Amino acid sequence: MDFDLQALLAAHRTDGYELYGRYLNPQQPKVLHTIGFDKTYERAEGAYLYDSDGQQYADFLAGFGVFAAGRNHPVIRQALHDALDASLADWTQFDCGPLPGLLAERLLARAPGLDRVFFCNSGTEAVESALKFARYATGRGRVLYCDHAFHGLTTGSLSVNGSAEFRRGFDPLLPDAPIPLGDLDALAAELRKGDVAALIIEPIQGKGVHMPPDGFLTAAAQLLHANGALLIADEVQSGFGRTGKFFAYQHEEIVPDIVTVAKALSGGFVPVGAMLAKDWIFEKVFSNMDRVMVHSTTFKGGVLAMTAGLAALQVHDDEHLTENAARTGEALKTALTALAGKYDVLADVRGRGLMIGLEFGKPSSLRARTSWNMLQKARVGLFAQMVVVALFQRHRILTQVSGDHMEVIKLIPPLMIGDTEVKLFTEAFGEVLEDASKGTGLMWDFGRTLVKQAVRN
Numbered sequence: 001m002d003f004d005l006q007a008l009l010a011a012h013r014t015d016g017y018e019l020y021g022r023y024l025n026p027q028q029p030k031v032l033h034t035i036g037f038d039k040t041y042e043r044a045e046g047a048y049l050y051d052s053d054g055q056q057y058a059d060f061l062a063g064f065g066v067f068a069a070g071r072n073h074p075v076i077r078q079a080l081h082d083a084l085d086a087s088l089a090d091w092t093q094f095d096c097g098p099l100p101g102l103l104a105e106r107l108l109a110r111a112p113g114l115d116r117v118f119f120c121n122s123g124t125e126a127v128e129s130a131l132k133f134a135r136y137a138t139g140r141g142r143v144l145y146c147d148h149a150f151h152g153l154t155t156g157s158l159s160v161n162g163s164a165e166f167r168r169g170f171d172p173l174l175p176d177a178p179i180p181l182g183d184l185d186a187l188a189a190e191l192r193k194g195d196v197a198a199l200i201i202e203p204i205q206g207k208g209v210h211m212p213p214d215g216f217l218t219a220a221a222q223l224l225h226a227n228g229a230l231l232i233a234d235e236v237q238s239g240f241g242r243t244g245k246f247f248a249y250q251h252e253e254i255v256p257d258i259v260t261v262a263k264a265l266s267g268g269f270v271p272v273g274a275m276l277a278k279d280w281i282f283e284k285v286f287s288n289m290d291r292v293m294v295h296s297t298t299f300k301g302g303v304l305a306m307t308a309g310l311a312a313l314q315v316h317d318d319e320h321l322t323e324n325a326a327r328t329g330e331a332l333k334t335a336l337t338a339l340a341g342k343y344d345v346l347a348d349v350r351g352r353g354l355m356i357g358l359e360f361g362k363p364s365s366l367r368a369r370t371s372w373n374m375l376q377k378a379r380v381g382l383f384a385q386m387v388v389v390a391l392f393q394r395h396r397i398l399t400q401v402s403g404d405h406m407e408v409i410k411l412i413p414p415l416m417i418g419d420t421e422v423k424l425f426t427e428a429f430g431e432v433l434e435d436a437s438k439g440t441g442l443m444w445d446f447g448r449t450l451v452k453q454a455v456r457n
Helices: 005-011 016-023 027-035 074-085 098-108 123-138 184-191 216-226 279-285 303-318 321-342 366-378 382-395 419-438 442-456
Strands: 041-045 048-051 056-059 116-120 142-146 176-179 196-201 230-234 258-261 273-277 346-352 355-360 408-411
Touching (some): 056 419, 074 303, 116 123, 123 196, 123 230, 123 273, 123 279, 142 184, 303 321, 321 419, 366 382, 382 408
Parallel strands (some): 142 176, 196 230, 230 258
Antiparallel strands (some): 041 048
16 A cells, blocks of 8 residues: 555644644643744745645744744755655764765755764754763863853753753753853853863854854954853754854954754755764764764765755855845844834844844833733733734744743744745734834734733633
C-alpha cells in the first residue's frame, strides 16, 4: 500500500489542535485558543500564510527568523526535489561527500578569518558545540553570557541563558556567570578570576532586541584575548543578512573566534545548524586520529540539509537579501519612528535591518493610563500581547512579544519583503496605536479577557 500524505491530511484537516494537546505539549493549544491564534494554515508563499478559509496573513515572524527567502521558495524546493531524485548515498558515516565541504566553503567565504565548520541540526546544537570547543581549546570551564540572552534550551545552552523563567528548575547547570550587556568593567572583573573560557553574545539580542553599545564587541574581543579567553558570536537569529550585514558582528571590525548559525540556513525546509571557528580551535579538539569522533552527531551533513543550505545561500545572493534587509529595514524603522513621534505609548523603535524591536511605555491620556496600569498589575507584557493580538485579529499580521515580562514586540519578517509590506504593517500598527492611545475599542475588550485568564492562572 502506498503512503498517501494528501489523504491523511484531508482526513485530519481539523484535528491538529486536539492531537497536539493530547500527544505533545498540552499547554500550547490552550495558549493559542486563549489569544485567538488558533488558526489552521493550509499553505504559505513568500511573506504570507493562508488559513483554511482562504484568508491571507502577513508573516512578520518568519518562523522565528527561519524564512529569510520567504516561504516555499521555488529554487530551494527544486533543489530538494533534485537531491531526492538523485538517490544519493546519505549518512554513510564513513565517507566524505562533497556537499558538506561545498556548503562550508561558501559559509566561510562570508566570514573572513574563520577557517572550519561543524554541521549539526539546530541553533542550540551549534551553541552546544561552541561551548564544548571553547572550553576544550582554552582548558577552562566557565562561560560568560549577557543578561536577557537567549542561546537555546538544551542543558549547555541553558547554562548561558539570561532569562530566569527558562532556567528555573533545571539546575545544576554548567559553571557560568552573567554580565550586563555592554559592561566592559563587569567583563574585566570576571576575566581576572582566570577561569573564563569565553563570552558568548548575540550581536543583537533576540529577547527584547537589545544591542550592545557601538564598539563593545571590539573592546570585548581585545579584553578576552588579552586574558586567554574567546569571543563566541551567536548569529542563529541575527545572521544570514538579517541586520543588513551577512553576520551582525560585521557591523564592527572584529573576527570572533567562534560563530554559530542556523534558522535561515535551512532555507525554510530542512533543519541545519553550523558552528564556524578558527583553525587552531578545531586542531586542538581534533588533535589526532584517536579523537576523530570526539564531537559528532549522526545527522551532521545530511544531503537534504546541505542542499537546502547551498540553495538558500544561492537565493540569498541572487536576490540580494542582505541589501534588501538593510534598505527595507531602514524604511520600516523610519515609518515606525514617525509613529513614535505621534503616539507616546510607543516608547522606542530600535534594531538593525529587519530585526526591529518596538517597546511600549505608559501613555499620557488618563483613560489609556488606566488601562495600562490595570494590565501592568495583572502581568507585565500584557499590553504588548494585546497589540500582537490586535494586529493578528484585526489586520491578519503575525508578530510576537519579544520575551516574557517585557513590553516589546519583535519584528523579524522574511528578508524579501518590500514597500508593500512596509506600508501594510505601518498602517495597521498605526490604527492599533490610535486605539491604544484612547484606551478603548475591541483590543481592550480582549485585554480584559486576558486579564481574567491571567488572574485565574
